[in-house]
Amino acid sequence: MLIFLYGADSYRRQKRLNKILGEYRNKYSNLSCDYFDLEDAGELSRLKEFAAQMLIFDNKKLAVLRGVYEADKKGIKEFLKRHQGSKDFTILISEEKRPPAEFKPLLKKSFSMEEFKKLEGDVWYLFMQKEMRERNLSLTLAVINFLAEVFKGDTWGLVNELDKLSLLPRDLILDLEKLKKIGSYPYQSPNIFTFINMVIGGRLPSEKITALEKLFIGQEEPIKIFNILASLKRLPDKLIRKLADYDIMVKSGKLDYEEVLLDLAI
Numbered sequence: 109m110l111i112f113l114y115g116a117d118s119y120r121r122q123k124r125l126n127k128i129l130g131e132y133r134n135k136y137s138n139l140s141c142d143y144f145d146l147e148d149a150g151e152l153s154r155l156k157e158f159a160a161q162m163l164i165f166d167n168k169k170l171a172v173l174r175g176v177y178e179a180d181k182k183g184i185k186e187f188l189k190r191h192q193g194s195k196d197f198t199i200l201i202s203e204e205k206r207p208p209a210e211f212k213p214l215l216k217k218s219f220s221m222e223e224f225k226k227l228e229g230d231v232w233y234l235f236m237q238k239e240m241r242e243r244n245l246s247l248t249l250a251v252i253n254f255l256a257e258v259f260k261g262d263t264w265g266l267v268n269e270l271d272k273l274s275l276l277p278r279d280l281i282l283d284l285e286k287l288k289k290i291g292s293y294p295y296q297s298p299n300i301f302t303f304i305n306m307v308i309g310g311r312l313p314s315e316k317i318t319a320l321e322k323l324f325i326g327q328e329e330p331i332k333i334f335n336i337l338a339s340l341k342r343l344p345d346k347l348i349r350k351l352a353d354y355d356i357m358v359k360s361g362k363l364d365y366e367e368v369l370l371d372l373a374i
Contacts, residue, residue, distance in 0.1 A: 110192050110214060113202045115224030119263035120235075122352055124222060125172070125202050126359055132198070136168040143353055147175030147346065152183050159187075159197060169197045172356070174349045176201050177208060188214050202352070204345070226261040239267055243274040250284045264339035271335070300328060304337050307372050308347065316373035330365035 111128065113121050132139055142158050144151045155171060176184060191197050192214055206223070207215060215221055227235050236256060240247060247255075259266040276282065276290075303319040323333060337343075338351045354371075357363045363371075 109194060109198045109219045110188060111198065111200045111219050112207060112215065112221040113200070113224065114204065114206055114221075116204055116226050117224040117261075117263055118204065118348065118352065119267060121202055121224040122355060124224070125200065126356070128200060129170070129172070129356070129360075132168070132170055139168045139170060141170045141172070143172045143174075143356065145175045145349060145353065146173060146179035146184065147349070149180070151175075152179055152187070156187060159191060167196065171197070171199050173199060173201045174203065174353070176203060177205065181210065185210065185214070204348070227263065228261060232256060232261060235263065236266065239270050243270055245270060245274055247273075248283060251282060251287050254284055254287065262339065262341065264335070268332075268335045268339050272332075300333055300336055303333065303373075304340070307337065308343065313374050317370075320369055320373050324366075330369050333369060334365050 113124055115121055129141070132141070140161075144155045144158075146152055146155070155173070158171060159169070188199065188211075191199060198219075207221075233252070233256060236252060240252075255266060255269060259269065273282070280286075282290075300323060303316065303323055306316045306319055324330075334351075334354075338348075338355070343351075354363065354368045358365060358368060
């Protein structure tokens with residue numbers, strides 16, 4: 109079975125991916141799940157081995173794939189075609205770009221294909237309202253309009269800001285002037301960005317670790333540092349995919365955010 113998720117809005121795409129994973133784990137107690145970044149040439153071989161391992165107690169297998177369009181085209185197409193009708197093996201693909209023409213024959217037989225475009229207009233406001241309800245946030249129209257304009261389709265940035273506002277005292281009446289005093293828009297945290305720029309620029313591990321230690325000493329929360337990094341638009345595609353994979357591992361309990369930041373530094 110094939111499931112395709114694609115689109116520029118990586119927050120909603122990642123949220124949908126996590127929901128599918130959660131549904132599979134709840135439904136199948138013996139689910140065998142693994143993650144593959146096919147931009148690495150060796151991952152296709154590992155994926156084939158994973159598909160071939162029919163362990164006695166495995167009743168379902170699920171593979172999460174990234175970098176599919178960078179993989180060996182012939183090899184990945186043959187693999188997907190071979191397993192597209194399987195009832196016990198689900199292949200969940202998440203990519204930023206729409207599947208190219210050569211994948212169309214496979215898409216016709218896929219279980220589902222969902223697109224996650226950048227949100228605009230009324231849909232953007234509806235998304236904001238939904239995220240506010242989930243955090244039990246009540247904001248004035250002026251504050252909502254201000255945040256809508258500042259983040260303008262940047263779902264990661266907006267969600268990070270709503271998470272921060274949800275930590276404020278519930279009895280605080282937050283008007284636009286107070287909001288501007290509390291936060292700095294867009295994000296302006298030089299200490300955090302010193303580390304982030306080092307990660308993006310590929311600086312020496314010793315330099316990145318020093319910058320990260322300063323953030324920890326300053327009691328900056330690892331989840332905040334990670335979310336700010338993940339919300340930036342200027343990240344290389346490879347780093348975006350890496351951060352998405354880290355997010356999955358954190359949510360599945362394999363890592364915590366502090367370990368992720370240390371791994372990025374090393």
